[in-house]
Amino acid sequence: MDHPLNFKIIKECSTSRARVAQIELPHSVVDSPVFMPVGTQGSLKGLTVSQLKRLDCRIMLSNTYHLGLRPGTEVIELAGGLHNFMQWDRNLLTDSGGFQMVSLLKLAEITEEGVKFQSPHDKSEMLLTPEKSIEIQNSLGADIIMQLDDVVHSLTTGPRVEEAMQRTIRWLDRCLAAHRKPREQNLFPIVQGGLDDELRRRCAKEMSSRDVAGFAIGGLSGGEEKTSFWRMVATSTDILPKHKPRYLMGVGYAVDLVVCCALGCDMFDCVYPTRTARFGTALTTAGHSTINLKSKDFANDFLPIDRNCSCSTCQSSTRAYLHALFINREAVGCHYVTVHNVAYQLELMKSIRQSLTDDCFPAFVQDFMLTAYPNKDYPQWAVDALATVNIKLH
Numbered sequence: 001m002d003h004p005l006n007f008k009i010i011k012e013c014s015t016s017r018a019r020v021a022q023i024e025l026p027h028s029v030v031d032s033p034v035f036m037p038v039g040t041q042g043s044l045k046g047l048t049v050s051q052l053k054r055l056d057c058r059i060m061l062s063n064t065y066h067l068g069l070r071p072g073t074e075v076i077e078l079a080g081g082l083h084n085f086m087q088w089d090r091n092l093l094t095d096s097g098g099f100q101m102v103s104l105l106k107l108a109e110i111t112e113e114g115v116k117f118q119s120p121h122d123k124s125e126m127l128l129t130p131e132k133s134i135e136i137q138n139s140l141g142a143d144i145i146m147q148l149d150d151v152v153h154s155l156t157t158g159p160r161v162e163e164a165m166q167r168t169i170r171w172l173d174r175c176l177a178a179h180r181k182p183r184e185q186n187l188f189p190i191v192q193g194g195l196d197d198e199l200r201r202r203c204a205k206e207m208s209s210r211d212v213a214g215f216a217i218g219g220l221s222g223g224e225e226k227t228s229f230w231r232m233v234a235t236s237t238d239i240l241p242k243h244k245p246r247y248l249m250g251v252g253y254a255v256d257l258v259v260c261c262a263l264g265c266d267m268f269d270c271v272y273p274t275r276t277a278r279f280g281t282a283l284t285t286a287g288h289s290t291i292n293l294k295s296k297d298f299a300n301d302f303l304p305i306d307r308n309c310s311c312s313t314c315q316s317s318t319r320a321y322l323h324a325l326f327i328n329r330e331a332v333g334c335h336y337v338t339v340h341n342v343a344y345q346l347e348l349m350k351s352i353r354q355s356l357t358d359d360c361f362p363a364f365v366q367d368f369m370l371t372a373y374p375n376k377d378y379p380q381w382a383v384d385a386l387a388t389v390n391i392k393l394h
Helices: 049-054 064-069 073-078 082-086 130-140 159-178 197-208 226-239 254-262 272-277 312-316 319-327 332-357 361-372 380-387
Strands: 006-012 019-024 029-032 034-037 059-063 091-095 108-110 115-118 125-128 144-146 186-188 215-217 246-248 267-270 281-283 290-292
Touching: 006 332, 019 332, 029 034, 029 332, 034 059, 034 332, 059 064, 064 073, 064 091, 064 125, 064 130, 073 082, 073 130, 082 091, 091 130, 125 130, 130 144, 130 159, 159 197, 197 215, 197 226, 215 226, 226 246, 226 254, 226 380, 254 332, 254 361, 254 380, 272 281, 272 332, 281 332, 312 332, 319 332, 332 361
Parallel strands: 034 267, 059 091, 091 144, 144 186, 215 246, 246 267
Antiparallel strands: 006 019, 019 029, 108 115, 115 125, 281 290
């Protein structure tokens, strides 16, 4: 089948598994590796669509479960789909609702048929089957849609992990059969298998045999040890086809992004930059660390959040002003910092892409890690992960 996605590798790193590519999607071309901000309800909290465009964001993520509940697919269909509803003329990815099995586990009951949820809004019940998930996503009209997967917490062990992996494969086939817009929307399967190397391999091989446009790696970043995390990522990218995009779900910390690009991942998403902004925490290139603008240390600090940032917040507002907004509980403070944090993430990915284009990615990684850890006290998991792709930290 011809999918409405064209993955064109521009250049591969001569050392690691990283690559810079273009992902041609129905609404625009996305340069990868790419970070996708999360707009759960069709918007990023604290950011307008026009601001997101000015940051040159080409793709964002929205949540099928929440949009299916409120405002509901009927309203969005009347608007002509989610793109029209939110006036976003670039790409959208919608998740399947499967993650809510973990985040809303007390409200969910999982069977072979699907997942029965209790609405956190009015306590009404909703059965989300693979077919229903695809039906909702077909109505929303996102450029990339996700299969419904059986998600277990990353720390889960025992037979439940294999059960979830096998069910995810069965549900993938039900999703593919239910997909009514295969020439308009790309359906990605999700590799599961917990922290079991063999289960991950089996799942990745099984899904690689399906006619799909790209793949996701799920079930990680749930509190597991980083040593297990990176090994499961590497196991998955080792099996998944090189000529299709690989989307690592739920990853957004800067060090994780850099390392996982080296391991061969192309797409990422996480609520981290937007959620942490609402608590007054800003991401900075100084040590690739964070600052808490609520701290009194910034009460008389008239520097921007980050001197190296060209976002509208850093060009117009000082740390002292932002500190005052947060101390006074002014909602606009969250807005200012959200703009900056999303700008930081997008600029980081742009720098990664440029280093790959210039064939100096290993040097970029070494410089990034030295900036983040000037005492060279690198986390061992990152040292080990990068060593497997021939990048040594000095």
